[in-house]
Amino acid sequence: DQQVKQNSPSLSVQEGRISILNCDYTNSMFDYFLWYKKYPAEGPTFLISISSIKDKNEDGRFTVFLNKSAKHLSLHIVPSQPGDSAVYFCAATKMKTSYDKVIFGPGTSLSVIP
Amino acid sequence: DAGITQSPRHKVTETGTPVTLRCHQTENHRYMYWYRQDPGHGLRLIHYSYGVKDTDKGEVSDGYSVSRSKTEDFLLTLESATSSQTSVYFCAISPVGGGYGYTFGSGTRLTVV
Numbered sequence: 001d002q003q004v005k006q007n008s009p010s011l012s013v014q015e016g017r018i019s020i021l022n023c024d025y026t027n028s029m030f031d032y033f034l035w036y037k038k039y040p041a042e043g044p045t046f047l048i049s050i051s052s053i054k055d056k057n058e059d060g061r062f063t064v065f066l067n068k069s070a071k072h073l074s075l076h077i078v079p080s081q082p083g084d085s086a087v088y089f090c091a092a093t094k095m096k097t098s099y100d101k102v103i104f105g106p107g108t109s110l111s112v113i114p
Numbered sequence: 115d116a117g118i119t120q121s122p123r124h125k126v127t128e129t130g131t132p133v134t135l136r137c138h139q140t141e142n143h144r145y146m147y148w149y150r151q152d153p154g155h156g157l158r159l160i161h162y163s164y165g166v167k168d169t170d171k172g173e174v175s176d177g178y179s180v181s182r183s184k185t186e187d188f189l190l191t192l193e194s195a196t197s198s199q200t201s202v203y204f205c206a207i208s209p210v211g212g213g214y215g216y217t218f219g220s221g222t223r224l225t226v227v
Contacts, residue, residue: 004156006156032212032213034212034213034215041220041221042220042221043204043206043218043219043220043221044157044204044216044218045218046215046216046217049213049215089156089157091157091212093211093212093213095211095213101159101172101173101212102159102212102213102216103159104149104156104157104158105156106154106155106156107156
């Protein structure tokens with residue numbers, strides 16, 4: 001039973017347009033959410049995070065939106081660039097400082113077409 | 115550089131043999147984790163450590179054991195490798211907890227034949 005779901009295995013977007021990656025979660029105890037980016041043959045790298053007390057967090061071209069009532073979050077990339085082509089993992093945890101489990105979704109492969 | 119290295123990067127082993135993967139960090143971070151990545155499953159936690167000699171199980175710990183005798187090293191052992199353990203294994207480190215973001219190693223691709 002996946003607690004963190006990314007229902008789109010892949011997404012293709014034209015360069016310069018907006019990329020929207022979606023994530024749903026089932027566990028209402030999750031309090032902190034993260035996005036990771038992964039290139040082939042490399043480890044994932046932390047991208048951006050959001051606490052459940054916020055509904056939006058922005059960092060340059062990347063914005064994460066959280067709808068706690070719907071248990072849904074999304075990552076917006078504007079404008080999309082070819083270098084953004086990677087697999088994006090959504091992740092969730094119960095506490096920011098917890099060393100306990102961080103649960104990852106299955107990932108969405110983003111292709112940005114020049 | 116991230117200060118975390120995994121070895122080996124690639125390994126092919128036979129069913130039934132023991133295998134040990136090593137994670138080494140130079141960041142002096144307290145928390146270390148082993149994940150496996152499989153298509154359709156994302157990253158799943160195998161074991162984690164919250165200090166020297168302090169370890170606990172993750173969601174897919176069956177068939178795996180870990181040891182941490184020094185802050186900088188976290189070893190993952192497959193007691194008797196099976197084909198279902200063919201995967202890419204990632205080590206991650208964190209100073210204060212998962213919510214601050216992990217730093218991942220580059221991974222070990224393990225094939226069990």
